[in-house]
Amino acid sequence: MPFPLTINGLQYVVDVEPExxxxxxxxxxxxxxxxxxxxxxxxxxxxxVHVNGQAVRSCSIPVSAAVGTTITTxxxxxVDGTHPVQLAWKEFDAPQCGYCQSxxxxxxxALLQRTSAPTDDEIDSGVxxxxxxxxxxxxRQAIHRAAALMSTPPAGSGGRNDDV
Amino acid sequence: MTSKQTVSDAxxxxxxxxxxDRREFFITTAAVGGTLVVGCGWPRRGxxxxxxxxxxxWYRESTIPEINAWIVIAPDDTVTIxxxxxxxxxxxxxxxxxxxxxxxxxxxxxxxGEYASANRDAREEAPAWTLKNPAGPEPSPTDPRGGGGEGxxxxxxxxxxxxxxxxxxxxxxxxxxxxxLYFYQLAGAEARERLLLAxxxxxxxxxxxxxxxxxxxxxxxxxxxxxxxxxxxxxxxxEHPHPETITIKSAHxxxxxxxxxxxxxxxxxxxxxxxxAIDVKVPGTLHACxxxxxxxxxxxxxxxFDAIKEMPGVHSVVQFPKPDPGLVRGRHFxxxxxxxxxxxxxxxxxxxxxxxxxxxxxxxxxxxxNMQQALVESIDEPGRLVYQQGNLEDAMAQATSVVxxxxxxxxxxxARMEPGNATVxxxxxxxxxxxxDQSPQETRFSxxxxxxxxxxxxxxxxxxxxxxxxxxGNGPQAEHxxxxxxxxxxxxxxxxxxxxxxxxxxxxxxxxxxxxxxxxLDADGYPIAMxxxxxxxxxASSPHRSLVPPGYFFPNLRVTNHFADFHVPCGTRRATGSPxxxxxxxxxxxxxxDAAGKDSxxxxxxxxxxxDFLFKDDWLQALDLVAEMSEWGTPLPxxxxxxxxxxxxxxxxxxxxxCTIAAMxxxxxxxxxxxxRLERVDVAFDEGFGFVNPLSVRKxxxxxxxxxxxxxxxxxxxxKDGRMEQNNFHDFPVSRMSEYPREVNIRFFKTNHWLEGxxxxxxxxxxxxxxxxxxxxxxxxxxxxxxRKHDLSWA
Numbered sequence: 001m002p003f004p005l006t007i008n009g010l011q012y013v014v015d016v017e018p019e020x021x022x023x024x025x026x027x028x029x030x031x032x033x034x035x036x037x038x039x040x041x042x043x044x045x046x047x048x049v050h051v052n053g054q055a056v057r058s059c060s061i062p063v064s065a066a067v068g069t070t071i072t073t074x075x076x077x078x079v080d081g082t083h084p085v086q087l088a089w090k091e092f093d094a095p096q097c098g099y100c101q102s103x104x105x106x107x108x109x110a111l112l113q114r115t116s117a118p119t120d121d122e123i124d125s126g127v128x129x130x131x132x133x134x135x136x137x138x139x140r141q142a143i144h145r146a147a148a149l150m151s152t153p154p155a156g157s158g159g160r161n162d163d164v
Numbered sequence: 165m166t167s168k169q170t171v172s173d174a175x176x177x178x179x180x181x182x183x184x185d186r187r188e189f190f191i192t193t194a195a196v197g198g199t200l201v202v203g204c205g206w207p208r209r210g211x212x213x214x215x216x217x218x219x220x221x222w223y224r225e226s227t228i229p230e231i232n233a234w235i236v237i238a239p240d241d242t243v244t245i246x247x248x249x250x251x252x253x254x255x256x257x258x259x260x261x262x263x264x265x266x267x268x269x270x271x272x273x274x275x276x277g278e279y280a281s282a283n284r285d286a287r288e289e290a291p292a293w294t295l296k297n298p299a300g301p302e303p304s305p306t307d308p309r310g311g312g313g314e315g316x317x318x319x320x321x322x323x324x325x326x327x328x329x330x331x332x333x334x335x336x337x338x339x340x341x342x343x344x345l346y347f348y349q350l351a352g353a354e355a356r357e358r359l360l361l362a363x364x365x366x367x368x369x370x371x372x373x374x375x376x377x378x379x380x381x382x383x384x385x386x387x388x389x390x391x392x393x394x395x396x397x398x399x400x401x402x403e404h405p406h407p408e409t410i411t412i413k414s415a416h417x418x419x420x421x422x423x424x425x426x427x428x429x430x431x432x433x434x435x436x437x438x439x440x441a442i443d444v445k446v447p448g449t450l451h452a453c454x455x456x457x458x459x460x461x462x463x464x465x466x467x468x469f470d471a472i473k474e475m476p477g478v479h480s481v482v483q484f485p486k487p488d489p490g491l492v493r494g495r496h497f498x499x500x501x502x503x504x505x506x507x508x509x510x511x512x513x514x515x516x517x518x519x520x521x522x523x524x525x526x527x528x529x530x531x532x533x534n535m536q537q538a539l540v541e542s543i544d545e546p547g548r549l550v551y552q553q554g555n556l557e558d559a560m561a562q563a564t565s566v567v568x569x570x571x572x573x574x575x576x577x578x579a580r581m582e583p584g585n586a587t588v589x590x591x592x593x594x595x596x597x598x599x600x601d602q603s604p605q606e607t608r609f610s611x612x613x614x615x616x617x618x619x620x621x622x623x624x625x626x627x628x629x630x631x632x633x634x635x636x637g638n639g640p641q642a643e644h645x646x647x648x649x650x651x652x653x654x655x656x657x658x659x660x661x662x663x664x665x666x667x668x669x670x671x672x673x674x675x676x677x678x679x680x681x682x683x684x685l686d687a688d689g690y691p692i693a694m695x696x697x698x699x700x701x702x703x704a705s706s707p708h709r710s711l712v713p714p715g716y717f718f719p720n721l722r723v724t725n726h727f728a729d730f731h732v733p734c735g736t737r738r739a740t741g742s743p744x745x746x747x748x749x750x751x752x753x754x755x756x757x758d759a760a761g762k763d764s765x766x767x768x769x770x771x772x773x774x775x776d777f778l779f780k781d782d783w784l785q786a787l788d789l790v791a792e793m794s795e796w797g798t799p800l801p802x803x804x805x806x807x808x809x810x811x812x813x814x815x816x817x818x819x820x821x822x823c824t825i826a827a828m829x830x831x832x833x834x835x836x837x838x839x840x841r842l843e844r845v846d847v848a849f850d851e852g853f854g855f856v857n858p859l860s861v862r863k864x865x866x867x868x869x870x871x872x873x874x875x876x877x878x879x880x881x882x883x884k885d886g887r888m889e890q891n892n893f894h895d896f897p898v899s900r901m902s903e904y905p906r907e908v909n910i911r912f913f914k915t916n917h918w919l920e921g922x923x924x925x926x927x928x929x930x931x932x933x934x935x936x937x938x939x940x941x942x943x944x945x946x947x948x949x950x951x952r953k954h955d956l957s958w959a
Contacts, residue, residue, distance in 0.1 A: 016507075016509075017476060017510075017513075020509050021509065024507065024508065024509040028451070028507050028508055028509065029507070031445060032436075033436070033439070033442075033443035033445075034435070034436015034437065035436070036440075036442070036581070036582070036630070037442065037583065037663075038581050038582075038583075038663065038893075039663045039892055039893045040662060040663055040892075041663075041892055041893070041894060043892065043893035043894055044581070044893050044898070046581060073436070074435065074436035075435070075436050077435075078435075081431055081434060081435045086434045086435065089430075089434040090426070090430055090431060090434055093426045093427055093430055093859055093863065094430075094434075095253075095427075095430055095433040095434065096253030096254070096255075096863060096864075096867055097251075097252050097253030097580075097581065097582075097628070097629060097630050097631045097632075098253065098429070098430075098432075098433030098438050098628070098630070099440060099580075099581040099582050099630030099631060100581050100630075101433050101434060102436045105434060120906065123901060124900075124901050124902035125902065127900075127901050128900050128901070128902075129900065129901075130581070130893060130898040130899075130900060131581075131870075131898075132579055132580060132581050132631050132633075132871075132898055133253045133631060133867045133870075134866060134867035134868065134869060134870025134871055134904070135863070135866070135867065136866075136870060136900075136901045136904035137866040137869075137904060137908055138863065138866065139901065140901065140904070
């Protein structure tokens with residue numbers, strides 16, 4: 001049956017069973033494949049998206065429960081990779097295989113939205129995504145860096161990413 | 165191996181469909197499973213086909229001629245480098261490009277990567293002059309030419325040939341640099357020479373008067389310059405008159421290599437644009453969710469398709485046989501079924517509901533306890549002699565005291581993040597496979613054997629891997645997918661395992677292991693006799709690795725491997741045999757130091773100093789450096805302690821071999837209730853002749869800290885009723901941010917030899933270093949991993 005979803009500011013209707021996890025509507029029906037399948041049981045966090053600004057494991061909520069919410073995926077964070085968290089991630093060359101990093105970044109953004117300058121302990125409790133490559137050392141530094149970037153007003157508008 | 169035809173017949177899958185022909189099926193899916201998009205403008209990526217950079221290289225209409233098989237230079241100077249290794253987080257996407265660019269002398273800021281074609285590799289031989297390693301067929305690790313690794317890459321067997329145009333496409337054995345460096349360099353050098361020829365022709369001057377740097381060719385005497393992009397088309401036409409005379413730089417001449425370079429694919433990985441195989445969607449794809457008998461070697465007894473065929477989107481069930489062990493390195497996996505539907509979630513939902521009975525093999529009586537007992541019993545057998553020097557028993561009889569200890573380690577999965585998957589299209593005369601794969605040449609062979617279609621008609625479209633850690637950790641994902649797609653000929657099928665299937669049925673494991681070490685000590689507490697017996701599953705990978713000299717001085721030494729034959733498929737998990745063996749040896753050395761009443765760093769130092777081997781000074785340098793870095797011997801708070809370990813990932817070769825020496829100190833705290841924290845890690849790491857990309861090396865070491873912590877602290881697979889008991893993150897934990905040490909110090913030290921590698925050379929030391937530290941903090945010596953099984957409380 002059809003479910004209207006608001007994702008990255010756009011309106012979609014997905015025609016799936018109501019218990020279909022939001023993850024699969026996002027990945028397979030809408031082809032927003034930046035959000036990853038890792039465990040399917042809400043453990044690893046590879047599927048993390050924002051629902052009404054909160055970091056949520058999208059494998060663990062049915063699409064029917066997402067109707068009427070505002071959803072953001074990694075593709076909606078910025079159009080060109082210039083969200084401060086993405087800039088910080090690039091500065092520290094944080095990803096290795098990269099598979100968990102969309103979810104990790106979405107968790108970090110949600111943390112920074114509620115805690116503008118998180119302590120190490122707040123990062124520990126706020127970002128609980130699993131990374132098998134073990135990128136945590138750089139992820140931690142990148143979160144601190146992103147917090148600093150977000151606390152200073154941008155030098156110009158619509159900055160270009162020259163790092164690509 | 166049987167003939168192609170026989171294998172093809174045996175590997176044929178059985179299919180039942182939901183009674184729709186193809187046309188009806190598509191009509192039906194369009195009605196019930198379609199997507200209505202309201203509001204346009206958001207870019208859809210549904211047609212992406214395994215591309216990890218914003219281009220589609222392997223079938224692109226070639227409007228820009230290539231210089232050679234590895235290098236294309238566009239008029240705007242963009243350099244496209246074909247990458248023959250697979251990126252799985254270790255940084256080869258960047259490192260391979262650096263190795264070629266080092267000789268090409270191009271502008272690094274204009275370099276991009278694309279995967280080399282395994283299909284072209286099947287159809288085209290490498291030029292003969294590129295086959296020879298400049299350091300000879302058996303290079304010395306201290307010869308600064310060539311990489312020190314694989315010599316002339318002679319390895320060619322039925323499954324794999326390394327004389328194809330892209331040579332060694334296997335990503336394993338820490339070998340992406342040591343094994344491939346010379347032919348990458350040759351590819352870059354040959355292209356550079358032909359660009360110079362084109363410029364020389366344009367100006368009518370000899371090439372000897374030209375220099376190339378940053379994609380610009382300069383004729384110094386006239387001040388003329390030309391960009392690579394301006395002469396690339398002509399260079400592509402020109403043949404080098406004597407390619408066999410082309411020389412490459414030796415280790416001391418590198419300028420690009422050795423500088424920190426951000427990884428080329430990182431910008432794509434922070435925006436969700438990097439495409440892994442699981443993201444590929446070929447138009448018209450059906451989705452398959454597969455399940456095989458959870459006791460390896462088993463098969464399907466029966467299933468009832470009628471019970472699920474009316475479920476939404478269901479297309480068919482395909483029963484597939486056990487993959488031929490000849491295609492999967494002799495490992496025995498199971499037969500199974502795949503439910504095929506118009507979306508993966510529907511396929512999975514129907515598979516979960518499918519009434520299914522297994523035909524179990526005669527292994528259901530096996531469990532961890534009786535398997536471990538079989539390993540313990542094998543220890544008393546003579547075993548397979550790995551190494552021997554002196555006379556062990558005579559020396560043991562003369563010892564002042566004898567110390568003995570037994571250790572055990574569990575089965576471990578690699579637990580990569582991306583579950584096994586592949587998208588496959590089989591037609592009458594061609595196979596296309598979209599996959600992230602550490603060995604596309606072997607997958608090419610597998611697909612050919614299963615379908616009967618020649619390898620020259622098998623096209624592998626490589627994607628990045630969401631973690632790898634050993635090829636057959638990926639298990640028979642490609643074989644399952646090809647068998648299912650063969651049954652649905654003409655129809656692209658995306659086969660994807662669940663997490664549970666990936667970890668508990670589809671993977672191979674680090675072998676469960678048991679070891680008994682016995683040392684005869686002299687009056688000063690130093691070993692004069694050492695008996696090392698390590699037992700593991702028959703299919704264990706490199707069960708001898710890190711057990712043999714060089715290292716410590718054991719004048720009378722015997723190393724034996726012992727085996728029990730189990731049905732569990734073991735494989736090349738990160739660092740193969742070293743993590744088990746270094747845990748055994750470095751724990752035992754610590755116990756000997758305690759028995760001798762000596763400091764464990766000083767004790768190790770003395771045992772290395774007494775020995776005589778090629779890299780002795782480098783070992784001492786590593787140990788001394790890490791002791792200094794970690795402030796070894798200075799006081800720590802109550803409940804805190806340091807532990808030390810060293811290894812070089814040596815193989816059991818008689819001649820000097822490449823190695824990577826790394827020494828580590830782990831500082832832990834243990835609360836009185838027994839809660840452990842890894843507070844700090846200090847790493848002294850061998851730089852050898854130099855790294856390709858030191859930034860990637862740091863990242864690899866940082867990651868291995870987490871990996872080693874997981875090995876020692878959390879992880880263990882146990883067998884019950886012949887199958888694995890763990891299958892997802894809830895019972896096979898992967899540590900998170902909160903457990904990562906707040907302080908990690910890495911220092912490199914220079915040596916004069918080629919390295920074994922960097923992606924698995926800094927993890928084996930972590931478990932023993934932590935266990936040694938836990939003993940110092942609590943007085944409890946743990947000899948059975950993981951630590952979480954043990955009560956580590958202290959008073």
